[in-house]
Amino acid sequence: MMRRSLTRVPSVLLNNKRTNNIGLFNIGFKSADYATIRLVDRAEERRKERKEEEDKRRESNKDEYSNNNGGEKKEPFISFTQFLFFGIPAITTFCLGIWQTRRYLWKKDQIILREVTLAQDPIPYNGSEMLKTSPVEEPESSPSLHEKTEENYDPINPAKDEYVHRIVTLEGYFDYSKEIVVGLRKSPLTKRLDLPTTMGEMGYFILTPFVLKDGEVVMVNRGWVPKTVYHHGNPEPQDFEKKMTDPTNTEKITAIIRPGEYLGAGISESYDGKTNKFIAMDLFSIAKYYEMSYIPLLLDQFHHIPNFVYDEKETSEHSLKASEAQPTKYPMLAIPDDYMKFYITPATHVAYMATWYSLCLWIIGTFVYFKRKKRISNF
Template sequence: MSDRSKHRRRRGILLPGLALCLLLIGLGVWQVQRLIWKTDLIARTEAALAAPPVAAPETPPTGDFEYRRVTLSGHYLPGADTLVRAVTDRGPGYWVMTGFQADAGWQLLVNRGFVPETRTDAAERTAPSGPVTLTGLMRASQPGGAFLRSNDPAGGRWFSRDTAAIADATGIGPVVPWFLDLDRGDALALPIGGLTVVAFPNNHLSYALTWFAMAAGLAVLLHVATRQSTDPQD
């Protein structure tokens, strides 16, 4: 084989391999960046969960406000609850979303908790009447629906806690763009509060190591292949 042919063969192996190696390194770096972001998110969330509750704001604070513990006073609005499909460690069922009038003059939706799908009788989950003080976690509205399942307001089928759509469907008027996940109350009463799952999978380090290992392995293969392509016996 001529030197020119060997050079073309070497370049045909080396250039695509180097491009792929750089791509793998880039994916590893991206996962390291995701690891830093996720670690910070977990630390901030754990700090918010451990902090004492503060007065609930009408407008969400700038930045990441989810899982912030808040408290507010007011009364539940009359009207039917909205049942939103849910699966918890207690099995399938529904979140019970109820309108609430805050003493500060604005309205929101409160996720009062979970009811099993076999216990959806309204008589078992009557909201308290009169003034109450609530404590729970701020949660961002969930517009649209769930994966492959869109909310159907006309049919009364809900798969996500879309505050604006639920408020419109129930006719309670404008609500703030977040809802309250109520803390656990009476363990024997429905709905069952305090079932919010706060968990963030953090596998970014293993993903990063996998991409870097693949890049290193490819680099070794490229080295071997290019040496073979220039072997004098070819």
């Protein structure tokens, strides 16, 4: 009896040991599951916290753009970054398109105005009526010519605006001894025949003082002469006709009133101080050269064509016929077509206008596309 009891004790103890080991193993699994659950819970809690913070931030942004009348909250249509990348370029290109539109309309008005002006019959020149100030003044009573800011002196256009490009007749004599040249310049035929700027012969415009009966001196551009004909400073005989000044030999000429020329950027003087050569028809420098107390009027000696009508499609052929109809080849006089062409034509303004408006529409379309796709909503 005693032996059986002894032999059964170890098995009971053994069974108890196995049971205890299984329990401990199960407890280990439960501890691991609990740790994992805690990690998942903590991650979920953090995600909820971040979401709540994001919701609060969006809610505060909506409050700033809420409707004041109904109190309805809505998101802004365009953010600051979107406005920076899309709004500013769109506004800029649109304004440039408006600017080119105004330039185009102004250029068309100028063409019509010049056509009407050039079609009118020549009128006698009257300095006291056509100029902004009286050209003949006593030196002591007139302001200093060197004061460019003087209101009474316009260094570009001394004539009144309504008389610019008006054809006038003048009577007096040319002072050929004080003749000056402006250049080098391309031949007028280059512009008349719509040739490339790289083509065309170079030459000079001949500016000669024209003395009127009342003593007023105006500058008359007698036309263009090639440099092969008029070699400045060359003592050899020239093919270009040199005339002598004769105050008693008065003549009547037809000319067109025109403004002077601006100096280019970085150029302070158009006269080198050594010769009678100028680089531009700068009336202020010309007045200083002749020691005048006033800005002289500038005119182009004109080959008048009665009943002139401008036709843009036939300009080249019309200009060539007008050039061939001049009584002498040199100096080459101005013709009406010369005043109807601008450096930037109306067609060029239309091309610029279409370019800027197209860019504006493309920017707006790009913004709408990405806005609908919600690709930039969080900029």
